[in-house]
Amino acid sequence: MLDVNTIKKNILNNLRIIIAKTPETATDMDWFNAIAYTLRRCLTEHWMASTHKYYQQDTKRVYYLSLEFLMGRSLIKSMLNLGIYEECEQALEQLGLSLDELAEIEPEPALGNGGLGRLAACFLDSMASLNLPGYGYGIRYEYGIFQQQFENGYQVEHPDNWLRYSNPWEFSRPEVLYPVHFGGQVVEYQDEQGRKGYDWKDTEEVMAMAYDTPIPGYATPSTNNLRLWTAKASRDFDLQYFSQGNYIKAVEDKNHSENLSKVLYPEDTHQMGRELRLRQEYFFVSASLQDIIRRYLAKHDDIRGLPDKVAIQLNDTHPALAIPELLRFLLDHFHLSWEEAWELTVRIFAYTNHTLLPEALETWPVWLFEKLLPRHLLIIYKINHRFLKDVSYHFPGDMDALRRMSLIGEEGEKHVRMSHLAVVGSHKVNGVAQLHTQLMKTTLFADFDRFFPGRIINKTNGITPRSWLHQANRPLAQLITQSIGQAWVTELSHLKKLIPLADEQKFRSEFREIKQNNKFKLAAFIKKELGLEINAHSMFDVQIKRIHEYKRQLLNLLHVITRYNQIRANPNIELIPRTVIFAGKAAPGYTIAKLIIKLINSVADIINHDPVIGSRLKVVFIPNYNVSNAMRIIPAADLSEQISTAGMEASGTGNMKLALNGALTIGTLDGANVEIREEVGNENIFIFGLSNHGVTDLKRRGYNAWDYYRENPELKQVLDMLSSGYFSPEAPSLFQPIIDALTHGNFMVLADYADYILCQKRVDELYQQPEEWTRQAILNVANMGQFSSDRTIKEYATEIWDVKPVEHQGFVC
Incomplete structure (x- = not known):
């Protein structure tokens, strides 16, 4: 284990040798990089030891394919x-530096948009912490x-150039390069044995180059890999154009190819954006599968053994093209037979569904497939x-079932249903909460559940306590550790030992003080x-x-x-002050969502400057929500709003x-x-x-x-405003x-308004009792404990992937 003097010496050496x-x-950025390279060496x-162990033991590995991390x-x-947190903090103090200030300098990798990416990050953390051989792609x-x-x-959307200062945690792998093809034509032929074959030719070629980031486990040397692909042109530029002096045309193909990895989720409300997004999805699954197969063949000769060493999890439908690939x-x-190839494929893939909303289920026009991926x-x-x-055998004469279950949708523009492809091509399909999975089986995928009994199962999402308590809320984490020991960090169910402490006034006081200090910090950040x-x-x-x-x-x-109206009508009303x-x-093309943001900010502008309201009500919209901002907000929150229309939120991890905080x-x-209600008790949730x-x-x-507008005077007043x-x-x-949208939409906002207002009154009443509020918060x-991603990943490992932990020796640095 590194001590303070060794860490300090390594920081100074890195500053001189690597940063020069x-x-x-x-500068502060130089110091940040110097400490980052110190940690990177240990990671x-x-x-390298973990990778060697995986090859040595020839273990089965999990490959987690996700467009977001x-x-x-x-x-x-x-x-x-x-x-070595305390040792690093002391080493930096001795160098006259603040760890907190250096940590704020680090750019946040902009590799996702929301819950999908945060979930993927939690899962990678849990796989490493549980010593499971897992790779992210x-x-x-x-x-x-x-x-x-x-x-x-x-x-207003501005470019998020998170790589402008480089990334000290990643390793470029220019030698790991795979060709990815688009377009062209498919030629049918017969081989020497008279078997039909297909040749995909005259294609456009893009190269996928790997960048690797080590993913360390907690309190274990187990360290896995996140491999990300960047697009490179197969030729840097066309020399003929260059020789003619047409420099723009000379690099046109290069720029076109490398656009593939430029931006997350290109605007897909127009044809060019949709085409780019489909290219992105195929680009990353093709490169990933080539890499997975290459790794397998390094140790094995028979491709038929692939399912014994490879499990691939599709995080939503974005990677579903991996199935035909x-x-x-x-x-x-x-040159396997169709029956052999299909049996291997289904054994390898599993699919996680994240939405039941029809408009969110991914489909692609058949004509676009014909243009970009004709073989697929x-x-x-x-x-x-x-x-x-097969369906027609099971449901004879049921033409509606055939229409509903077809991978090709005929309504409107003929299209490929990616969720159907993922369900049919996977041996397990999971929802991410009990209600969500039940709804999958009774609504969206009811036909498939009848046809594939047992294929659709539940795996309730989880979060990693290492990131979302141990790191995000250090004071609370320390109080918990002082009170019940540190085992909770790797086995979250140990938090149940806090139950009796909820009745101890001293613990409640310490807990409440930590919450208040977190609120002071967030208030300072907002100011x-x-x-x-x-x-x-x-x-x-x-x-x-x-x-x-x-x-x-x-x-x-x-x-x-x-x-706001209640305070304006009666300035002397006794209401709990709220922020x-x-x-x-909001997605750039989601017009109504962007207007909601404008409305929130407009309401905030009126309320926050009204002298009658004062500090009794404030509205704050913190821009650019990301992991770092979440780690500021979550420890300071008193009330968590989880108010989606029932049946529409798959799980949620916020x-x-x-x-947890x-x-x-x-x-x-x-x-x-x-x-959550089942775990915490109906009396401890609103x-x-x-x-x-x-x-x-x-x-x-x-x-x-x-009807709700006419019958509720308070609601009518708000909508009239x-x-x-x-x-x-x-x-x-x-x-x-x-x-x-409120009066014609399907989100039942007005139907739930009156009960929501009554529930908020119950919130006010409890908040007026700080000891009881704190007891329920504890x-x-x-x-x-049920909502640890460790629990989720253990279930995936045993019930879907059939992957076992690999034992590692102690720390080597």
Whole structure:
């Protein structure tokens, strides 16, 4: 283990040899890189030893394919995982440096947008911490989705150039280079044995080059790999054009090829953007499969043994093209029969579904497949033909079932249904919460559940306690460790030992003091970044998630305006002071979501400057929500808003992170809220609104939002303010689209409004009893063991992947 003097010596050596600076000339970024390279050296030793062990034991490995990985910053995490946080802090102090200040310098890898990427990061952490041989595969986006800024209250997207200062944690692998093909034509032929074969020729070629990032486990030398692909042109430029002096044309092909890994989620509301996105998806799965097969063949001769050594998890449908791509390799390169190739493929793949929303289920036009991936379209047609033939045997005469289950959708523009492809091509399909999985089996995939009994199973999501408590909330983590020991960091169920402490006044006092200090820190951050003074002793009411109608930021805002009206009507009213905090990005092409952001900021502008309101109510929208901002907000939250329309949120992980850090939840019975209630107890959570069955029944009977408007005077007043231009006097009709969405949409905002307002009154009443509030907050923390990603990954490993831990020796650095 590294001691303080060795760490200090290594930092100074790195500063001189790698950074080429002296302490007198070094910038803060230079010092950050010097300490990062110190940690990287140790991580590399463990990484190489782990890789050697995997090859030595010829172990089966998991490959986690995801378009997003929101890993967060690595400096503090690496110190904690290596067990040298205090030593590093002391070494930097002796050098006259602040660890906290250096940690803030680190750019955050912009490799994701939201929950999908944060979940993938938790899973990689758990695989390494559980000593499971796991690899992540994705794209090394040069630019993240965007840097979110507000101009006149509107979201404005700016490039997120997170690599401008390089990335000390990654290793470029120019020797790991694979060709990826697009377009061209497919030629059918017969081989010497008279068997039909296909030759995909005249294609456009792009090269995929690897970048590796070590993923350390906690308190174990086990260190796995995240391999990200960047696009390179197969030729740097066309020499003929260059010789003619046409320099722009000379590099045109290079730029076109390398656009593939430029940006996360290109705008797909137009044809060029959709084509680029499909190219991205195929680019990364093709390179990943070539790499997986290459690694397998380094130790094995028979491709038929692939499922014994390889498990591939598809994180949503974005990597579903891996199914026809693997079939292409097995059929066209290894010349297996269709039956052999299909059996191997299904044994290898498993698919995680993350949404039940029809508009969010990925489909691609058949014509686009014909243009970019003609060989894969033929393979998908064959999968579909054979599959529907089996369906017709099981459900004779049921033409509706054939239509519903077909991989090819005929409604409107003929299209490929990627979720259907993923279900048919995988041996296991999982939902991410009990309710979500049940709805998969009874609605979206009901036909498939009948046809493949037992294929659809539940794997409730989890979060890593290393990132979301041990790192994000160090004071609370230290209090817990002092009280019950440190075993909870790797076995979260140990938090149940806190249950009796919830009744001890001393522990409640210490717990409450930590929460208050976290609120002071967040208030200082808001003052520094936004210039807004907030009451740090107010209730911090937090909703942090992607902006979407089903997540119902609008319901939260209706309560805010109702509260505003109550204070305006009666300035002497006794209401608990609240600071309502929003954070989250809207997709650039999602017009109504962007207008919701504008409305939140417009409401904030009115409320925050109203002298009658004062500090009793503030509204804050923290821009550019990312992992770092989440780690600021979550430890300070008192109330966690989890208020999606029942039946529409697959799971959520923000609900778990906030509860783990001592926030009480107000929410609907949706996603993992159902299971959180089961764990923490109905008396320690605020549940309101329609259940999934209630939503379904109301839709069946006919949901008329205007009935709620007419029958509820408070609601009517709020909507009239929005429609009259109260919050947009310069443009009175600005928010009319939001009124239209509320009164004609399917998200039941107005139906749940009255019960939500009543529930918020119960929240106020409990917050007036700080000892009881704190007791319930502690019980929430104590009962969150079920929601560790370690538990989730153990279930994947035993029930889906059939992968076992690999024993490692002690630390080597």
